Amino acid sequence: MVQENGKATTLALKLRVWRQRRGQPGAFEEHALAAVPTSASFLEMMDMLNEQLIKQGKDTFAFDHDCREGICGMCSMTINGMPHGPLPGVTTCQLHMRNFRDGETITVEPWRARAFPVLKDLAVDRSAFDKVIQSGGFITVRTGSAPEANNIPVPKPVADEAMDAAECIGCGACVASCKNGSAMLFVGAKINHLNILPQGQAERDRRTLAMVKTMDEAGFGNCTNYGECQAHCPKSITLDVIAKLNRDYLRARVKEFFSSTGKPSKGGD
Amino acid sequence: MALTGLVLIGFVLGHLLGNLLMFKGPAALNEYAKWLHDHPGLIWTARMVLLISVFAHIWVGIKLSLENKASRDGGPAVDATRRASLGSRTMPYSGVVILGFIVFHLLHFTFKSVAVAYQGDSVYAMVVAGFSQPAIAIFYIVSMLLLCLHLGHGVSSVFQTLGLRNERWRGRLDALAQAYAWFIALGFISIPLAVLTGCLK
Numbered sequence: 001m002v003q004e005n006g007k008a009t010t011l012a013l014k015l016r017v018w019r020q021r022r023g024q025p026g027a028f029e030e031h032a033l034a035a036v037p038t039s040a041s042f043l044e045m046m047d048m049l050n051e052q053l054i055k056q057g058k059d060t061f062a063f064d065h066d067c068r069e070g071i072c073g074m075c076s077m078t079i080n081g082m083p084h085g086p087l088p089g090v091t092t093c094q095l096h097m098r099n100f101r102d103g104e105t106i107t108v109e110p111w112r113a114r115a116f117p118v119l120k121d122l123a124v125d126r127s128a129f130d131k132v133i134q135s136g137g138f139i140t141v142r143t144g145s146a147p148e149a150n151n152i153p154v155p156k157p158v159a160d161e162a163m164d165a166a167e168c169i170g171c172g173a174c175v176a177s178c179k180n181g182s183a184m185l186f187v188g189a190k191i192n193h194l195n196i197l198p199q200g201q202a203e204r205d206r207r208t209l210a211m212v213k214t215m216d217e218a219g220f221g222n223c224t225n226y227g228e229c230q231a232h233c234p235k236s237i238t239l240d241v242i243a244k245l246n247r248d249y250l251r252a253r254v255k256e257f258f259s260s261t262g263k264p265s266k267g268g269d
Numbered sequence: 270m271a272l273t274g275l276v277l278i279g280f281v282l283g284h285l286l287g288n289l290l291m292f293k294g295p296a297a298l299n300e301y302a303k304w305l306h307d308h309p310g311l312i313w314t315a316r317m318v319l320l321i322s323v324f325a326h327i328w329v330g331i332k333l334s335l336e337n338k339a340s341r342d343g344g345p346a347v348d349a350t351r352r353a354s355l356g357s358r359t360m361p362y363s364g365v366v367i368l369g370f371i372v373f374h375l376l377h378f379t380f381k382s383v384a385v386a387y388q389g390d391s392v393y394a395m396v397v398a399g400f401s402q403p404a405i406a407i408f409y410i411v412s413m414l415l416l417c418l419h420l421g422h423g424v425s426s427v428f429q430t431l432g433l434r435n436e437r438w439r440g441r442l443d444a445l446a447q448a449y450a451w452f453i454a455l456g457f458i459s460i461p462l463a464v465l466t467g468c469l470k
Contacts, residue, residue, distance in 0.1 A: 247432025
């Protein structure tokens, strides 16, 4: 530990990191890591650990990361039981080591959910989210030329609400934090973002039914209103999106049930 | 869960209001019981709706619990619950105890297979005699506290499941759910407690 103005600037840590090969059972591995700067991000600390392992001629830990700016949704570690670590409203890459104590033992695990199988160590397969998006998380428009922006007026509060939902980066922390492994916060955010905008109206019911169906088929659990997802979401998406998903789903189901076929029923006049 | 729960939430209120006639005296309660029995159409419709709701509630509850346990895949090695309330985490357990309570309660006061020493057909006398056994009265009280825990999460969840909740209303609706749960539980508890302490004879 190096000190500057009475405050520690580097940390010595004990790390318990999950080691797993695809399709095989995994286990924790313990490593000591010295001289971690408090200004390092959690991912930079993991880079230091991997460099140390390379020097020792050992296998490195696989983990997902990309932008390291908190906006891409790739990083995905459960740190001391908390997806993205102890700070609310930040991703793992924006979590800095000053939030940990010198000599602390830190447990690092992958997202734990049946719908997110472990690829290797801390990297999980999140393509279940892609399937949900492919089933309805879009609007069908002719692309190639941008339309005149003022053709479709969007009231400011609606635009704000859609933007709040669109903040979701699809990282999967909601699933990882949920005691049911449910993806309702993710699906709710994606459905809301499109369902409240005028551009999303044409496919509103079809989208809602298709995305919920795909979500269920992917093996995600059901929402029982624990609220853990909201408490762990790095973008602080609220349970409002789940309430609105429930409302839209109910509405779409009722409309589907009483939809007209345009033909008289058999035996009718 | 929400729709069947809603039926049961409504039932406990009606049941409680009827039971509280205990404090108005034997005549009021016995007249109310007689009125119910004089309307078999009403009482049997209510019983059928309740029976279907209870079984549907249990069936969906079991299905949810099993699916959710499988989806979780064990969960992280370290538990770091941030927000989930005690009530929300114990729904299956409080539910099982309440089911056990319902079965006992029916055997006790409806089918009368559990021995209760009283004379005549006074419902009032039956309740007083039933709760004069401390073990039974305490079992009723504990069950009602678990019902309070179950309702505290259940009532607030109804709003969320039906899509009638947002962050602005969340605090108020949760408070409403807690108030309702405590009103129901304390209301029911007041009767065995009054018998145990000798306020109702």
